[in-house]
Amino acid sequence: MPDQKAARRIVDIMTGTWQAQALYAAVTLGLADHVEAGRSTDEALAAATRSDADGIRRLMRLLTAMDVFEEAAGGYRLAPTGELLRADAPHAMGDLVRLYGEEFHRAWGAVVPAVRTGTSGFQHAFGTSLHTHLEAPEAGAKFQRAMNAGNVFFPEVLDAFDFSRRNLVVDVAGGSGLLLGTVLRAHPHLRGILLERPGMVPVARAHLDAALGAGRHEVRAGDAFTGVPAGGDVYLLSRVLQDWDDDRCLTLLRHIRGALAPEGRLLVLERVVPDAGETVLLPLLYDLHLLMAAGGRERDLAGYRALFAAADLELASVHTLALETSLLVAAAVR
Secondary structure, eight states: OOOHHHHHHHHHHHTHHHHHHHHHHHHHTTHHHHHHTTOOSHHHHHHHHTOOHHHHHHHHHHHHHTTSEEEETTEEEEOHHHHTTSTTSTTOOHHHHHHHHTHHHHHHTTHHHHHHHSSOHHHHHHSSOHHHHTTSHHHHHHHHHHHHHTOTTHHHHHHHSOOTTOOEEEEETOTTSHHHHHHHHHOTTOEEEEEEOGGGHHHHHHHHHHHHOSSSEEEEEOOTTTOOOSOOSEEEEESOGGGSOHHHHHHHHHHHHHHSOTTOEEEEEEOBOOOTTOOOHHHHHHHHHHHHHTSOOOBOHHHHHHHHHHTTEEEEEEEEOSTTOEEEEEEEOO
């Protein structure tokens, strides 16, 4: 007789993507917004989304079992998970769900050729790299909205690192400026520079202007692999090293080491692969996901120490943040 527990585990794993796609359907159809607006029955949701009533009923039944919605008198109401799918919710995660349900879902469909060749699943699925794909303005904006939705750990950086005696913060490949804005808003004495690809400069400038006003920040267009702004006493790298191989990471880290003020610090935000025997699943999931998405990887602490050492940096401290993310603080080797 087969091991029933083991068989159930197989079924739970292989149907996990069904739950992910059900969540994607909820976002695409705007179900959380409709329920919040009072269109909370199967019939009302079907009419509002121009969908089949039976299909909606079956989807909502699953989403309720997944704790996205809850049954209520005369229909449904939002569970706390569902609140995060509202378009206007603080820290809304709908854009992240949409990216994972579309581009990344297709990339994972190429998991076998990606593992066999060591090249990204995205390349196999789309015929181009993720980085080239994101050069298109619409794709780049969609990706950045999704990354912003997943940055719930940014405020925790403020507690993990003391910015009070710092002056200039340089955010390298800083996206739309959400992390830099979080830091500068909490510490009015700081100035900031954000370096990004030319296509992202207007987005970052608009965000930082709205968050901070003028005068405390500068947004520069450039390629971090050819150089970074000099003179910062804090450099930020948030989920950047994960996208590149060791040689490219080392090039970037050496640029930062050369630009870093004598008592400066480099703050790296990444998910760290656990040591053997530890059962922390999310970094392992993201490690393989990075192969699917960009051909990148997560690293363990030994891997980061080796990269830092090769760039004449040393790991000074490690801080645990939300969603199994870590803040690695590096300093120049004395």
